[in-house]
Amino acid sequence: MKNSKPTEEQILKVKQYLECVLIASKRHKEIFLKIAMLEEKKYKLKNSEISENNSHQSTTNYSLETIIDNINTLQNEAEAIKLQLANALTIFSYLEDSTQQRLLKMRYILLRKWNEIANELNYSINGIKYFQDKAIKKIASYF
Secondary structure (H helix, E strand, O other): OOOOOOOHHHHHHHHHHHHHHHHHHHHHHHHHHHHHHHHHHHHHHHHOOOOOOHHHHHHHHHHHHHHHHHHHHHHHHHHHHHHHHHHHHHHHHOOOOHHHHHHHHHHHHOOOOHHHHHHHHOOOHHHHHHHHHHHHHHHHHHO
16 A cells, blocks of 8 residues: 555545445444334334234234345345445555554444544544544545
């Protein structure tokens, strides 16, 4: 990997990439909330008494099948996103500065707010944003 001064275009690409990671992390979180909701619906449907009315039973079975299909689809999407996030963590690991690694992980993978990151790392918000800027430039210089 090269390690020269990055161009503005390279820096912009890293910023865009980080925004994509942020969106993927948010979607990953959303998916698990949806899965939890669907699992609860599935549990309630399985445990509810099914009336002897065949049309009601087929509706319940269809709903249960639909819920299971939706859960499987969401789990597959979550797995794909997990790979994207693992790739981001690999890129973050290229940084020699562990503070920069931690702040990128906290912000873009764990979805922490700037003030939470600043408090945990014992820096001001401006200090954290300075470290982020340095991290972005460092990553950009690699590619």
